[in-house]
Amino acid sequence: MLKGEFFAGIVRAVVRRPILTLLVVGALALAGALLAAVTLRPSTAIDTLVDPGSDTYAQTEAARQAFGDDPVVILVKDDLQQLLLGPDLLRLADMEDCIAATPAASPSVKLPPECAALAKLKPAKVVYGPGTFISRSADELSSNLGSQIQQQQQVAAQRADAARRAAAKQGLSEDEQNAAAQQAQAQVQQAFQQQLMALGMKYGITSPPAIDNPQFVAQLVFDGGQPANGPKAKFSALFPSPNSAVVQIRLRPDLTQEERGQAIDLIRRAAADPLFKPQTGDGLVVTGVPVVVDSLADAVQRQLLVLLIAAALVMAATLALVFRSPLRLLPLVLALAAAGVTFGALAALGAGLTMASVAALPVLIGLAVDYAIQFQSRFNEHRVGDPAATPDVAATAAAAAGAPTIASAGLATAVGFMALLLSPVPMVRGFGLIVVGGVAVALGCALTAGFAALARFSDAPSRPDDVPPLMPRARETAHRISSRVSGIPPIAAARVRLRGAGARITGWWRSTLSAVLANPRRTLAVAVALAAMGWAADTQLHVVSDLRELVPQNLQALRDVNELQDATGVSGELDVTVHGDDVTDPAVVSWMADFQQQVLDAHGYQEGDVCNADAGAPELCPALSLPDLLGGVAQDRASVDALLAAVPPYFLQSVLSPDRKTANLAFGIRLMPLDRQQQVINEVRSKLHPPVGVTAAVTGLPVLAAQGNADLSAPWRRLLVLVAGLLAVFLTLLAVRRSVRQAAVPLIPIALATGWASLILFVLGIPLNPMSAALGAVVIAISTEFSVLLSARYRQERLGGLEPRQALERAYGSTGAAVFASGITATAGFAVLIASDIRMLSDFGLVTVVGLGVSLLGVMLALPAALVWADD
Numbered sequence: 001m002l003k004g005e006f007f008a009g010i011v012r013a014v015v016r017r018p019i020l021t022l023l024v025v026g027a028l029a030l031a032g033a034l035l036a037a038v039t040l041r042p043s044t045a046i047d048t049l050v051d052p053g054s055d056t057y058a059q060t061e062a063a064r065q066a067f068g069d070d071p072v073v074i075l076v077k078d079d080l081q082q083l084l085l086g087p088d089l090l091r092l093a094d095m096e097d098c099i100a101a102t103p104a105a106s107p108s109v110k111l112p113p114e115c116a117a118l119a120k121l122k123p124a125k126v127v128y129g130p131g132t133f134i135s136r137s138a139d140e141l142s143s144n145l146g147s148q149i150q151q152q153q154q155v156a157a158q159r160a161d162a163a164r165r166a167a168a169k170q171g172l173s174e175d176e177q178n179a180a181a182q183q184a185q186a187q188v189q190q191a192f193q194q195q196l197m198a199l200g201m202k203y204g205i206t207s208p209p210a211i212d213n214p215q216f217v218a219q220l221v222f223d224g225g226q227p228a229n230g231p232k233a234k235f236s237a238l239f240p241s242p243n244s245a246v247v248q249i250r251l252r253p254d255l256t257q258e259e260r261g262q263a264i265d266l267i268r269r270a271a272a273d274p275l276f277k278p279q280t281g282d283g284l285v286v287t288g289v290p291v292v293v294d295s296l297a298d299a300v301q302r303q304l305l306v307l308l309i310a311a312a313l314v315m316a317a318t319l320a321l322v323f324r325s326p327l328r329l330l331p332l333v334l335a336l337a338a339a340g341v342t343f344g345a346l347a348a349l350g351a352g353l354t355m356a357s358v359a360a361l362p363v364l365i366g367l368a369v370d371y372a373i374q375f376q377s378r379f380n381e382h383r384v385g386d387p388a389a390t391p392d393v394a395a396t397a398a399a400a401a402g403a404p405t406i407a408s409a410g411l412a413t414a415v416g417f418m419a420l421l422l423s424p425v426p427m428v429r430g431f432g433l434i435v436v437g438g439v440a441v442a443l444g445c446a447l448t449a450g451f452a453a454l455a456r457f458s459d460a461p462s463r464p465d466d467v468p469p470l471m472p473r474a475r476e477t478a479h480r481i482s483s484r485v486s487g488i489p490p491i492a493a494a495r496v497r498l499r500g501a502g503a504r505i506t507g508w509w510r511s512t513l514s515a516v517l518a519n520p521r522r523t524l525a526v527a528v529a530l531a532a533m534g535w536a537a538d539t540q541l542h543v544v545s546d547l548r549e550l551v552p553q554n555l556q557a558l559r560d561v562n563e564l565q566d567a568t569g570v571s572g573e574l575d576v577t578v579h580g581d582d583v584t585d586p587a588v589v590s591w592m593a594d595f596q597q598q599v600l601d602a603h604g605y606q607e608g609d610v611c612n613a614d615a616g617a618p619e620l621c622p623a624l625s626l627p628d629l630l631g632g633v634a635q636d637r638a639s640v641d642a643l644l645a646a647v648p649p650y651f652l653q654s655v656l657s658p659d660r661k662t663a664n665l666a667f668g669i670r671l672m673p674l675d676r677q678q679q680v681i682n683e684v685r686s687k688l689h690p691p692v693g694v695t696a697a698v699t700g701l702p703v704l705a706a707q708g709n710a711d712l713s714a715p716w717r718r719l720l721v722l723v724a725g726l727l728a729v730f731l732t733l734l735a736v737r738r739s740v741r742q743a744a745v746p747l748i749p750i751a752l753a754t755g756w757a758s759l760i761l762f763v764l765g766i767p768l769n770p771m772s773a774a775l776g777a778v779v780i781a782i783s784t785e786f787s788v789l790l791s792a793r794y795r796q797e798r799l800g801g802l803e804p805r806q807a808l809e810r811a812y813g814s815t816g817a818a819v820f821a822s823g824i825t826a827t828a829g830f831a832v833l834i835a836s837d838i839r840m841l842s843d844f845g846l847v848t849v850v851g852l853g854v855s856l857l858g859v860m861l862a863l864p865a866a867l868v869w870a871d872d
Contacts, residue, residue, distance in 0.1 A: 007403030008396050011451045015392040018452035025449035029337035032344020039347040040357075041257065048354045048427040050704040051711075060699040063577045066662050067654060068125035068250025070701050071573070072264060073288040074271055075564050076130070076245040078281025081227040083245060084130065085214040088278040092247070093131025093211060095276035099249055099267055100127035114270040123255055123263030126654050128624065129247030130238055134211050136648040137220060141209035156188040237623040237668070240568040248624075250654070251290060257352075261294050287560035289572065289701055295557035299838060307841075310832045311362045312336060315369060318828040323373060323821045325380055326458060331372030331825075334450050338368040338442040345441075346434065356431035359844050362833060363435055363778075366826030367413065368442035370785060371406060373825075375446050377818035378402035379454050391458045395451040407443060408736045409788035414439045415732045416781035419725035423777075424711035432777070513864055517805055520865040524748070527862045531755025537762035538755075538776075539715040544769045544839075552837040569617050570668030572702045576684070580694035583626075583663040584656070586640055591691055593627040596665055598687055603680065619680055623666035626655040669702050674709035681706055722776035726751055729784050741870060742795065746787040748866040749858030753783045756854040761847065769840050772847040782826075782848075783855040786819050790859055794867050804868050819859065827852045 014021045050057055064070075076083060076092065083089060098115040101122045118124075163184035167177040209216050221239065223229040231239035239245050251263060264286075270276065271284045278284070315332050323331070342364060346357070378398035382389060389397070417439070420432030516523045552558070576595075580588060600606075605618035622628065629651060630643045644652065655664045669680070681703055690696045711717060726747060733743035754776045761768075793815040797807035830852060833845025 004400035004404050007407070007447065008400035010447060011399040011403075012392075012396050014448050014452045015395050015455040018456035021448050021452040022456075025337055025445060025452075028344075029340035029445075032342070032347075033340035034344075036340070036343040036347045040343065040351075040353045048352075048356075048425075048430075050708045051424055051426060054707065056697075056699070056703055056707050059577065059697040060575075060701075060704060063575055063664065063699045064253040066577070066657050067575075067664050069253050069255070069260075070289045071248040071250050072267060072286065072290050073564060074129070074247040074249070074267075075285040075287060075560075075567055076247065076278065076281065077243070077283060077285065077567065078245070078278055080221070080231060080239060080242050080245065082280045083278060084134070084217050084221060085227065086280075088280060089131060089134065089211060089217065091276050091278060092129065093135050095270060095273075096127050096129045096131045096247060098270055098276070099247075100124050100132070112270060112273045112275060114266045114273065118263070118266050118270065121259065121263060121266070123251050123259065123266075125250045125252045126650070127247065127249050128238070128651065128654055130245045131211070131247075132650070133235075133238055134217055134220060136650050138209040138211050138213075138216065140646070140648045152188060156185040159184040159188050234622070234628055236621060237628075237666070240570075240621075240668075244567045246564075246568065260290060261298075264291055264294050285560050285563055287557065287564045289561075292555070292557045292561055295555055296552075296838075299552055299555065307358060307832055307836065308339075308361060310835070311365055311829045314828045314832055315365065315825050318825045319369070319821075322824050325376055327376070327453065330450065330453055331369045331376065331446075331822075332365075334372045334445045335365040335368035335442065337449065338438060338445045339364050341441050341445070342434065342438040345437065351430070354427040354430060356427035357434060359833065359841055360431050360434040360438070362829040362845075363848070364438035364442065366822075366829045367410075367435070367439060367782075367785070368445065369825050369829075370819075370822035371410060371442050372446040372450050373818050373822045374406050374789065374815075375399070375402060375450050376454065377814070379451070379458075381814060383458070391455040394458075395455045399447065399451060403447065405789060405792040408733070408792070409785045410439050410443050411736070412729045412732045412784045412788055413781045415728045416725045416777060416784050419721050419728055419777045419780070422717075422721050422724055424717060425708065435781070512861065513805070513808065516861055516865045517808075517868055520869040523861065523865040524869060527752050527756075527858075527865070530759060531752040534755030534757065534759030534762070538718060538758035541758065541762060542767040543709065544767045544843075552839075554837065565671050568668070570621055570623075570670050572669050573623055573700055574620065574667045574669045574681070574684070574698065574702050575700040576665040576667075576688070576696055577699050578663045578665065578690065578694060578696045579661060580690075582660050583694070584640055584644060584660050586636060587691055588663075588694055589627065589630065589640060591694075592625070592663065592665055595687060595690075596622070596625060596627055596667075599667065599684055602683065602687070617670065619670055619672065620684075621668040621670075623668045624651075624654055625665040626663045627665070629655060674706050677702060678706040678710055718776060722754055722780070725777045725780040729780060733788065742791070745866050745870045746784070746791045746863070749787050749855075749862040750780055750783040752862050753851070753854045753858040754779050756857070757847075757851045760850050760854065766843065766846060766850075768847070769843050772844045778848055779851040779855060782852060783858060786823065786855055786859040787863055789815050789819060790863060791867060798871075804871055808864050808867070816859075820856070823852060823856045 052058075052061075078088070083092070094111075098111060099118060101115075101119040101124065160181035164177045164181040167180040172180070209220075211217070218227055219225040221231055221235060223232050230242045237246075237248075249267065251260060255263065268286045271286050276284075312332065315335075316329055319328055319332055339361060343357075343361075346353075351357075375398065378401060379394055382394040382397045382401075383391075386394070414436045417432045417435045421429050423429055423432075578588070578592060582588070583592075600618070600620060600622060603618055603620040605621055629647050630640070644656075655666075656662070667684075669677070672680070681698055684698050688696045688698070729750065730743055730747055733746065734740065737743055757779050758776075790811055793811040794807050797810045798804070800807075802810060827849055830845050830848045833841050834849070836842045836845065
């Protein structure tokens with residue numbers, strides 16, 4: 001056991017200078033809270049949900065570095081004929097130039113201030129939209145045409161000069177020499193014109209390439225050059241349907257989260273400017289995964305303040321009702337101080353604020369309240385037991401008697417939370433570390449500032465009705481007061497009614513305890529059977545890890561991304577990154593084209609299909625890829641080089657690295673259940689058979705989301721966390737108590753509670769999510785606190801000579817009262833999370849309330865049975 005004299009020495013030093021202690025702890029808490037408020041920023045990046053150490057994450061990160069971050073998408077809802085063949089195309093091109101931070105096409109136009117801010121930030125690695133595509137294509141065609149004309153003029157001049165010299169050698173006159181030169185020049189021009197006509201017929205370009213030439217635009221974009229035929233299938237990434245177009249902005253991967261949020265805000269404001277807004281259609285919608293993530297981060301930041309205030313108010317009201325003690329709100333003050341110090345340390349370490357960090361707040365406050373209540377209850381017991389003792393003496397005695405057990409329980413709780421380090425979700429691991437650190441801080445605050453406040457501000461010896469609510473004298477007081485309820489203030493009346501309810505609960509518990517003590521083995525057998533059913537049901541619990549299902553459903557960014565899904569038929573981009581010494585080698589290009597066609601064929605896409613959200617639509621659709629830009633498969637090196645030279649470099653950077661060692665094949669993937677999404681990804685992987693010396697990997701956010709879902713849905717992972725948590729707690733208790741029996745018996749209700757919680761969730765149909773998937777570890781950690789304290793108090797009473805029933809009544813009348821008060825207070829704190837409009841937090845709150853409920857049930861029923869059974 002931990003030595004009581006060690007803790008008594010700490011308290012003895014504290015109570016000598018209580019004001020100084022309170023000032024130091026208060027200053028640390030205030031500084032920590034201010035530091036957290038100023039520096040902590042919400043982080044909802046994908047690396048909080050998916051392990052950065054996985055191969056898939058590393059491959060996706062490498063693809064991001066090469067080709068940019070997940071795209072911010074601007075959905076243009078308009079008939080393509082009106083959008084592309086009228087003045088709106090120029091507005092769209094100006095907007096894309098503004099976002100890309102390139103010089104405006106029309107210097108006379110006064111651009112909005114957002115363009116200057118974007119030019120300074122330069123957040124876009126590449127902007128790929130209708131205006132950019134058409135204008136860059138026209139520029140490239142014009143440039144190539146100009147080069148060819150210049151080259152043709154040089155050839156014509158050379159041929160004319162050669163013809164003139166040949167005529168001169170033949171002795172022809174000057175006029176005949178000029179005629180021969182003109183004829184040679186005309187032949188070259190005629191051949192060039194025929195070549196241009198052939199190229200124009202081949203590619204459907206028969207008019208001067210210019211963005212403001214409707215005929216050129218129609219020939220470039222529409223199938224057969226006729227707008228009525230709809231956009232060409234190979235341009236489906238830009239024009240997914242005849243009534244929509246998309247602008248993709250791939251942000252620089254090196255942007256900080258703050259810069260990314262600033263960029264998204266600037267893009268939103270630029271898209272809303274009247275200068276860029278199309279005059280027809282239904283306007284522009286800025287959406288995409290980065291937009292949803294950024295909006296969620298803002299929601300998390302708002303939720304933190306709301307939850308903190310709500311948890312504080314709810315816990316204060318609960319403490320005022322259930323904890324009958326002088327300075328009854330002191331535990332909450334200490335808990336808030338512990339939270340301030342913990343989150344201040346989190347900020348000092350440079351950590352981000354995830355949804356798990358927000359969820360850790362009420363957990364930490366609940367545990368801190370529990371420790372403070374336990375210490376304060378011990379203090380009250382000593383004041384009542386020895387009215388002549390001074391507060392300093394009572395504080396020291398309470399620390400000596402209670403701190404070893406409370407500290408042991410806190411240590412076991414911390415070790416139980418350490419099992420969360422086995423979770424595949426990074427932010428869940430972070431949650432565990434925050435709570436572990438918070439447990440240490442909470443114990444420190446309760447032991448120092450708690451006893452300092454009790455010693456300095458306690459009144460005369462505590463009255464009998466000031467001890468915890470289930471103690472015998474308090475029950476007698478409750479009965480005396482219950483007849484005088486009328487005419488007293490509402491809050492006081494609520495307290496009286498609550499004490500009456502406490503007396504009824506105590507009577508119910510006495511009756512139940514009698515039944516449990518009469519049949520401890522039968523009680524445990526029923527409890528084990530129910531827990532076994534719960535462990536089996538745990539394998540069938542549904543796990544939700546799709547980000548769109550976990551964010552607030554009223555989030556505008558979520559509605560926008562759903563609108564994108566409806567318009568384009570795809571919800572994200574699945575990428576295949578190809579790496580080799582030279583991915584433009586004709587053999588590699590041919591393999592990429594064949595592979596792309598195989599994948600599309602296998603998932604329902606045929607040339608000319610329209611990707612939409614209708615049933616029966618393809619699961620995968622073509623997006624921007626290197627084979628698409630090359631316009632086909634070349635048979636030799638010269639053909640590939642010629643095709644690459646013909647592609648505007650601005651577009652080429654989206655699919656090919658400058659050193660030609662990495663290429664990207666993109667597929668649009670429609671919305672589907674994550675388990676089916678994982679199957680699709682596995683099917684794509686199964687077709688990856690690149691040439692020798694070439695590697696290929698499936699990357700992108702859909703891959704990470706599917707992997708995260710697979711990891712979370714695996715029952716063996718949850719079982720691993722559960723077993724590891726129980727084993728860690730057992731070993732900790734064994735090290736502290738040096739007795740297998742004393743370490744094992746408190747684990748019985750803890751283990752059973754994990755099964756009961758799963759059974760309740762299964763019956764109620766409550767799904768798990770990346771936070772609540774760690775239910776087992778959370779239940780273990782919380783149950784440990786209750787079970788260890790009560791079993792230790794029972795053992796103490798038994799060593800004092802009491803019979804099992806008397807020892808149980810004494811333990812539950814004292815320590816049990818404090819456990820009940822802290823359990824109810826913690827439950828109220830967790831219940832605050834249920835009101836959150838972030839589903840991940842609300843579901844976690846609901847699951848944890850269930851866990852707390854079964855934990856209390858376990859220590860009320862299963863623990864007495866286990867203690868009596870172990871005594872036989």
